[in-house]
Each structure stands twice: as C-alpha cells, then as structure tokens.
Amino acid sequence: MTTALVVLDTAEGLRRSDRELLVLAGGLGGTHVVVPGAPAEALLDELAGHAVGTVHVPAEEPGEGLTVPAVALAEAAARDSGARVVLLGGTPEAKEVAGRLGVRLGAGVITDVVALDADLVATKSVLAGGWTTRCRARSAVLVAALRANSVDLSGHVPAAAGRPRVRAHAVADPAPAARVVGRRALPASDRPPLAEARVVVAGGRGTGGDFGPLEELADVLGGAVGASRAAVDAGWIGHEAQIGQTGRTVSPQLYVSCGISGAIQQRAGMQTARVIVAVNKDEQAPVFEIADLGIVGDLRKVLPQAVEHLRKLRS
Amino acid sequence: MTQPLTVVVLVKHVPDAKEERVLAGDPPVVDRSSGILSELDEYAVEAALQLTEARDNAEDRVLALTMGPAGAAGALKRALQLGAHGGFHVLDDALAGSDAWVTARVLAAAVERIARHAGAPVDLVLTGMASTDGETSLVPGQLAERLGLAQVGLASSLALDDDAASLTATRDTETEVLEVVAELPAVVSVTDRINTPRYPNFKAIMAAKKKPVQTWSAADLGLDAEAVGFAGSLTEVLEAVPRPPRSAGRIVVDEGEGGIRLAEFLVAEKLV
Ligand SMILES: Cc1cc2nc3c(=O)[nH]c(=O)nc-3n(C[C@H](O)[C@H](O)[C@H](O)COP(=O)(O)OP(=O)(O)OC[C@H]3O[C@@H](n4cnc5c(N)ncnc54)[C@H](O)[C@@H]3O)c2cc1C
Ligand SMILES: Nc1ncnc2c1ncn2[C@@H]1O[C@H](COP(=O)(O)O)[C@@H](O)[C@H]1O
Numbered sequence: 011m012t013t014a015l016v017v018l019d020t021a022e023g024l025r026r027s028d029r030e031l032l033v034l035a036g037g038l039g040g041t042h043v044v045v046p047g048a049p050a051e052a053l054l055d056e057l058a059g060h061a062v063g064t065v066h067v068p069a070e071e072p073g074e075g076l077t078v079p080a081v082a083l084a085e086a087a088a089r090d091s092g093a094r095v096v097l098l099g100g101t102p103e104a105k106e107v108a109g110r111l112g113v114r115l116g117a118g119v120i121t122d123v124v125a126l127d128a129d130l131v132a133t134k135s136v137l138a139g140g141w142t143t144r145c146r147a148r149s150a151v152l153v154a155a156l157r158a159n160s161v162d163l164s165g166h167v168p169a170a171a172g173r174p175r176v177r178a179h180a181v182a183d184p185a186p187a188a189r190v191v192g193r194r195a196l197p198a199s200d201r202p203p204l205a206e207a208r209v210v211v212a213g214g215r216g217t218g219g220d221f222g223p224l225e226e227l228a229d230v231l232g233g234a235v236g237a238s239r240a241a242v243d244a245g246w247i248g249h250e251a252q253i254g255q256t257g258r259t260v261s262p263q264l265y266v267s268c269g270i271s272g273a274i275q276q277r278a279g280m281q282t283a284r285v286i287v288a289v290n291k292d293e294q295a296p297v298f299e300i301a302d303l304g305i306v307g308d309l310r311k312v313l314p315q316a317v318e319h320l321r322k323l324r325s
Numbered sequence: 326m327t328q329p330l331t332v333v334v335l336v337k338h339v340p341d342a343k344e345e346r347v348l349a350g351d352p353p354v355v356d357r358s359s360g361i362l363s364e365l366d367e368y369a370v371e372a373a374l375q376l377t378e379a380r381d382n383a384e385d386r387v388l389a390l391t392m393g394p395a396g397a398a399g400a401l402k403r404a405l406q407l408g409a410h411g412g413f414h415v416l417d418d419a420l421a422g423s424d425a426w427v428t429a430r431v432l433a434a435a436v437e438r439i440a441r442h443a444g445a446p447v448d449l450v451l452t453g454m455a456s457t458d459g460e461t462s463l464v465p466g467q468l469a470e471r472l473g474l475a476q477v478g479l480a481s482s483l484a485l486d487d488d489a490a491s492l493t494a495t496r497d498t499e500t501e502v503l504e505v506v507a508e509l510p511a512v513v514s515v516t517d518r519i520n521t522p523r524y525p526n527f528k529a530i531m532a533a534k535k536k537p538v539q540t541w542s543a544a545d546l547g548l549d550a551e552a553v554g555f556a557g558s559l560t561e562v563l564e565a566v567p568r569p570p571r572s573a574g575r576i577v578v579d580e581g582e583g584g585i586r587l588a589e590f591l592v593a594e595k596l597v
Binding site for chain 2: 122191
C-alpha cells in the first residue's frame with residue numbers, strides 16, 4: 011500500500027484527467043486529495059466513489075496569489091498525509107506547482123508521465139515524443155505530473171465507500187507571490203477540452219483558414235479541434251488551440267493532422283497519440299513519417315468525403 | 326534617474342532539434358556535445374533587451390547565465406551577440422547528469438553569486454518557457470522557490486512600471502487570459518508569443534568578442550561534487566528507448582476515394 015496524494019485544481023466537478031489521477035492513485039493504495047477551495051457536495055460524492063479517505067482543503071479562500079497558494083496547500087497536505095507519491099495533472103500550471111512543491115518537499119519531480127507502476131517507476135516521453143524513458147525518484151517522496159489520456163478508465167468500478175473526511179489547513183504563506191489582477195475568460199466551446207479529448211482534429215496552414223471541414227469531422231467523431239502554430243499565427247484560430255512544443259500537449263486515441271507539415275515543434279505536442287492519421291497534399295511532408303494512415307490529397311476534398319461516409323455508415 | 330536594473334537571462338545549450346537527438350550511456354543522458362542556444366531562450370534574451378532598451382538607462386545590465394558543458398559557451402556567445410552585456414558559465418564535469426532539482430540549485434547559487442560579482446542585486450531573472458531538450462518547465466519555478474522570489478510563469482507579455490518596482494504580465498491558460506502583477510525582484514518565464522527575437526548584426530557580433538565571460542565551477546559556488554550531477558539528483562533515468570517507427574504506416578494517394586479510405590480506416594481501428 012502506497013499512500014498517494016492527488017492535487018486537483020478544481021473544487022467543483024471532476025474532468026476526465028482528474029479521474030485518471032484518482033484511478034492511478036487508487037491502484038497504488040490509499041488516496042488523499044487536495045482541492046483548492048470548499049469542495050462541492052457532488053465532488054465529495056464522486057471522490058467517495060474513488061475510495062478517497064481524506065480531502066485536504068484550505069482553511070480560507072486562497073485569494074489571488076499566483077501558484078504559491080496552491081503550492082503551500084499541497085505542501086501542507088503532503089506532509090500531513092505522509093504520501094509517498096504526489097500526483098498532479100499535466101497542464102503547464104500543474105507542472106509549475108509540481109516543480110515548486112518538489113523543492114519544498116525535497117522530492118524528485120517527474121513530468122510528462124504516461125505510466126506509473128507499483129514500485130513508482132514512471133514511464134515518460136522525452137525529446138519531443140521521440141524517446142521513452144523509465145525513471146524514478148531517489149527521494150522519499152515522488153512528485154509526478156501525469157499527461158492526460160494515459161490511464162484507462164474503462165475498468166473503474168465506483169467504490170461503495172463513505173464520504174471522505176475533510177481536513178482544513180491554514181496556509182498563509184510568506185513566500186512572495188505574483189497576484190492576478192485581471193481575468194478574461196476565453197469563449198467556451200461545446201467540444202471536449204483539447205488536452206483530454208479522445209479525438210483531436212488539427213489544422214495547419216494548409217487549411218487556408220477554413221476550419222469548417224475539420225470542425226465537421228471533429229463533431230462526427232466527438233473530438234476537439236486543434237491547430238499548428240502557423241494557423242494560430244495567421245489569426246485563424248485562438249492560441250489555446252495550438253498543439254506543439256509551445257502549445258498544448260495532447261495524447262489522444264486518434265489525431266487527425268490536416269494540412270500540417272509535421273515540424274518537430276508540432277510533433278512534440280502530438281507524437282504520443284495512439285493512432286495518427288495525416289491528410290496532406292504533399293507526399294514528402296514529414297508528417298507522413300509518423301502517420302499510421304497517410305492520405306495524400308486535398309483536405310478540402312478528403313475531409314468532407316470522410317464526414318459524409320461516416321454519417322452514412324452511422325445511419 | 327531611476328536605479329540601474331540588473332537582469333539575468335538563463336540560456337541553455339541544447340542539441341539542435343533539427344538533427345537526430347539521442348539518449349545514450351548508463352545512465353542515459355542527452356548527447357550535448359554539439360548544440361545551440363535553446364530556441365525558446367532567445368525570447369527571454371529578447372525580452373530582457375526590450376525591457377532595458379525601453380528604459381534607456383546606460384547603467385542597466387543584461388547578464389546571460391548558463392550551466393552546461395564546454396559547448397555551452399556557444400549559447401553565451403549567442404546571447405552576447407544579441408546584446409547581453411556579460412556572460413556567466415557554470416562549467417564542471419561533476420555537473421553531468423543533473424536533474425531539475427540540481428540545475429535549479431546550481432543556477433540559484435549562480436544568481437546570488439552574480440549579484441555579489443556585479444555589486445548590485447539582481448532585479449529580474451528571465452527564462453525560456455521550457456528547454457527544448459529537457460522540456461520539463463520545472464527550472465523557473467524551482468529557481469524562484471530557492472531564491473524566495475515572486476514568479477510569473479509563461480508570460481506572453483511583460484512590462485515594467487516606471488520606477489521598475491513591479492512588473493505586469495499576461496499569462497494565457499487553456500480557459501483564461503490572466504493579467505498578473507509582481508513586485509521585483511522576480512523570476513519570469515516567457516513564451517514564444519512575447520516577441521520576435523532579433524538577429525545579431527555584424528557590429529554586434531564584433532562587439533560580443535570583447536564582452537566579459539566569467540566561468541565558475543561548482544566549488545566556486547559553494548557546492549560540492551556530491552550535491553550536483555548524477556550524485557545530487559533526486560531523479561534517475563533507468564532506461565531510454567527510441568520510439569518505435571510507425572512501421573505499419575500506410576500511405577494512400579487520393580484518387581477520388583481518399584475520404585472513404587479514411588473513414589474505413591477509422592471504423593477498422595474501432596475509432597468511431
Ligand atoms: C520556437 C518555436 C516554437 C514553435 N512551436 C510550435 C508549436 O507549438 N506548434 C506548432 O505546430 N508549430 C510550432 N512551431 C512552428 C513549426 O516549426 C512549423 O513552422 C509549424 O508547425 C508549421 O505549421 P504548418 O504545418 O501548419 O504549416 P506549413 O509548414 O506551411 O505546412 C502546411 C502544410 O499544408 C499542406 N497543404 C497545403 N494545402 C493543402 C491542402 N489543400 N490540403 C492538404 N494539405 C495541404 C502543405 O503540403 C504543407 O505540408 C514553432 C516554431 C518555433 C521556432
Ligand atoms: N542548464 C541550464 N542553463 C541555463 N538555463 C537553464 C538551464 N536549464 C534550464 N534553464 C532555463 O530554464 C528554462 C526552463 O527549462 P526546463 O525546466 O529544463 O524546461 C529554460 O528555458 C532556461 O531558460
């Protein structure tokens with residue numbers, strides 16, 4: 011039995027990536043969870059289903075400090091729980107918390123984890139997805155940031171456990187912190203969040219700015235829409251959709267690359283997808299080197315035809 | 326006139342991502358025998374230059390800091406050509422195999438040492454958003470933690486207020502755009518959206534040759550060999566394997582039925 015602490019960044023509902031952390035932690039042993047504010051009732055119920063024993067919460071609302079309040083709370087929970095492993099998500103924000111927490115706990119930090127075994131040996135993708143390593147911490151505690159879509163949730167049966175107990179920690183932290191003084195929400199989308207989508211349809215310069223055919227395919231497949239930096243720089247789509255070294259990292263079951271050449275910086279964000287399909291009119295495009303299926307053709311013809319055929323098969 | 330500003334920019338020497346990159350040895354490490362200034366650190370250098378140029382105080386200093394093998398002098402040289410005033414190189418065979426924990430520890434000691442060397446406190450430490458070989462994005466936060474400084478991660482814009490007592494930055498998350506302020510001194514990592522890095526011109530390349538570069542060993546920073554490199558790291562790599570090529574990959578030329586082939590493939594792979 012290894013006590014694991016899962017650091018969540020929501021006190022409301024769980025997302026798929028949160029459930030992955032909980033299932034991974036549950037498989038290791040007893041689970042503690044940190045949430046950044048007063049937990050919603052529905053969240054406590056859901057955590058009970060993951061056999062979570064204790065939920066650690068801040069005694070007071072954390073305020074507008076950047077990163078540091080989350081680090082301080084996670085530190086208090088880690089010490090209190092005696093966890094051997096602290097699990098966080100794979101977002102840039104979560105990685106920041108992971109790094110600072112590692113310094114405070116004297117713990118080795120491993121990011122981009124795609125698997126973690128019972129001996130706490132982590133599998134991690136490196137060098138833009140071109141290599142896979144197995145690594146471990148030499149410290150008493152391991153801090154691990156898990157890449158979304160790494161844990162299979164299909165076998166999870168909700169536990170019939172009671173509600174977790176709630177432990178509040180007073181975490182006034184003396185460390186200097188930046189403060190958030192303004193927030194602007196990006197327009198919400200009906201499609202699944204990019205980082206945890208099971209299917210991603212991504213477009214590049216080759217779309218010529220028309221993402222319509224990609225959106226249709228994404229909707230038929232229940233997927234999210236992503237983009238290369240060239241498409242983002244052209245102003246065709248928001249930066250939050252960018253996939254790659256300086257955008258999001260995705261690891262979906264299916265990645266459909268449309269009108270993207272497949273530069274190393276793009277690959278860095280998608281190469282761990284289980285299946286890669288590429289549509290590009292240039293047969294020399296480097297994306298074909300990593301594609302399971304490559305269609306040499308014009309995406310404006312290929313995508314609508316694929317959508318039509320999928321709809322026909324469905325009806 | 327306001328106080329002169331001392332900005333330290335972290336620059337890492339990394340293998341060129343356009344070439345074949347390999348992990349080799351026992352324990353496996355990235356081969357850094359040849360390399361370049363990490364592309365993403367050019368944005369940090371440019372940000373430092375733009376901040377100081379906007380202030381127009383001849384006393385301001387942009388100082389580049391690297392930790393790495395002998396070849397890392399190349400990353401410093403590039404930073405000096407771009408306009409940094411001086412360079413600092415932490416160079417020691419004992420540093421090989423350092424993880425983020427050790428790297429942040431060494432760089433924190435170096436930043437403190439730079440302050441003593443320059444006889445002025447360091448006001449701002451700028452870094453890239455990730456190194457293009459390590460790709461952990463851990464070092465900036467760990468450095469802030471060790472130095473006890475405020476931190477802004479992933480700034481896509483950055484400005485100093487008039488007396489350089491505080492900074493304002495933009496930070497993009499998946500769902501929000503945040504406006505963030507921090508008192509100086511601070512550590513800020515910048516993204517590739519913050520600016521367009523300049524190219525050095527001939528004059529700058531010549532001028533860089535005369536700029537001072539200071540080299541320190543781990544011992545010079547008060548760190549013994551056991552605290553750095555493989556010995557001091559809190560993580561270890563047990564094994565590294567290249568991703569198997571997608572040998573089963575199939576290429577279909579669209580002759581009018583490409584979309585149907587695509588759909589059939591998705592069905593066969595149980596992806597719909
Ligand atoms: C510091 C740095 C960071 C970067 N970070 C990222 C990142 O995070 N993500 C990222 O994606 N890139 C990133 N890049 C950019 C990367 O190097 C490439 O320039 C970029 O990925 C190219 O985008 P693209 O493939 O859409 O465009 P291009 O390279 O121009 O390719 C367009 C492709 O579309 C094909 N095409 C054109 N018309 C059609 C059509 N009608 N049907 C089918 N195919 C068509 C063409 O054959 C071509 O292969 C970064 C670069 C730098 C320097
Ligand atoms: N060895 C190093 N020398 C100088 N700067 C570094 C070094 N390692 C990391 N950095 C800085 O920290 C940033 C993030 O790196 P990383 O945490 O390795 O992804 C880089 O963009 C650099 O600015």
